[in-house]
Amino acid sequence: MDKVVGSAAQAVAGIPDGAVLAVGGFGVCGIPSGLIAALVEAGTGGLRVVSNNCGLDDWGLGLLLRAGRIVRMTSSYVGENKEFARRYLSGELEVELTPQGTLAERLRAGGAGIPAFFTPAGVGTQVEEGGLPWRYAPDGSVAVASPPKEVRAFRGGRYLLEEAITADYALVRAAVADRHGNCVFHAAAANFNPLAAMAGRVTVVEAEQIVEPGQLDPDRVHLPGVFVDRVVAADPDDRRIERRTVRPAAEPPVPAEASASPAAKEN
Template sequence: MDKVLDSPARAVEDIPDGATLAVGGFGLCGIPSTLIGALVGAGTSGLRVVSNNCGVDDWGLGLLLRAGRIARMTSSYVGENKEFARQYLSGELEVELTPQGTLAERLRAGGAGIPAFFTPAGVGTQVEEGGLPWRYAADGSVALASPPKEVREFGGRRYLLEEAITADYALVRAEVADRHGNCVFNAAARNFNPLCATAGRTTVVEADRIVEPGQLPPDAIHLPGVYVDRVVAADPADRRIERRTVRALPTNSTTPQGS
């Protein structure tokens, strides 16, 4: 029952080239950066990654991307990662862009054993019609495009069929985990992390703090340990603030300094 390993390298050492990964996080929040760093060190390549975005140029999944280790991304947006955009537009990377809510539900369905579902998101767009560029050719033409989706009508409204997502491995970051793998996520870090965890056949969690079984109140647990296979300690120094915004004190402020 003790799922704690002594190093991130051990936790990812069996992930093979070409594996499918579901990676938690949103922007810079809740990113399993310690496990991603271990994968970079392992030299694993040809990865097919499902994640809301692909990190930034010098952190998170952006490190794997910059090293040329990712073959395919399934994401909801490119974000501010210039290398992500460059590789996609130059034909070096296959990208399936998916509406954000649809991506979340595809992961949830995969974890729940539901093979597919109908959604109104994307009706009447290229998501329905197909033709969205998944991979560009070197000359800028579309080498691989999305296929059209099955459409059905329910209650007089049209819906698209979306397939669930499962992954060989899931990489997740929690605020607290116990040795049995029960996890608690901090605020907005409880975004895609639980969804990815349930969709992974083997789920690896890095936690800011690891506690003994019984220390987490049952009602406080966001992810039961039954979904978790391995737990490692996260690097507490490897955290980012996406945009630091501060307000300067007015020049006529009478507030004593340091109060």
């Protein structure tokens, strides 16, 4: 039952070229950066990745992308990554853009054994009609386009059929995990990490804190250990802020005594 391994390299051992990966995180929050770095070091390539976004140019999945290891992305957001845009527009990268809620539900459905579902998201757009550029040719024409989706009516509304997503491996980051793989996520990191974990046939977790079985309150567990195969310690300080904005420090308030006039003080 002890699923803890000694290093990130051990945790990603066996992931082959061409694997489908479900990777947790939201923006740069809850990114399994240690596992991604270990994959970069291992030289694994030809990867087809399902993740909300593709990290930054110099961090997270952006490191695999920059090294040319990712051939396809299924994502809902691709901002903040110039290398991603360059590879997509030059035809080096295939990209399936999916509405964010739909992407989350496709992962959850995959983990729950539901093959497909209907959703109103995308009705009346190119998501329904097809023709979205998945991959460009070197001359700028569309080499691969999205297919049209099946539409059905329910209770007077139109809905699109979306297929579930399963992955060969899932890479996720937890705030706390026990040795049996039960996981707790922090704040926004809970958005995609549990869903990615459910969708992976083999799920690898890097956790900022590893505790003994029984130390986690069962009511606090976000991801049961039945979904987890390997656990490795993460660097708790390996985090990023996607966009830092600051403002000048506010002037400290002037005490009432100091602001009173001399005459007022005498009275």
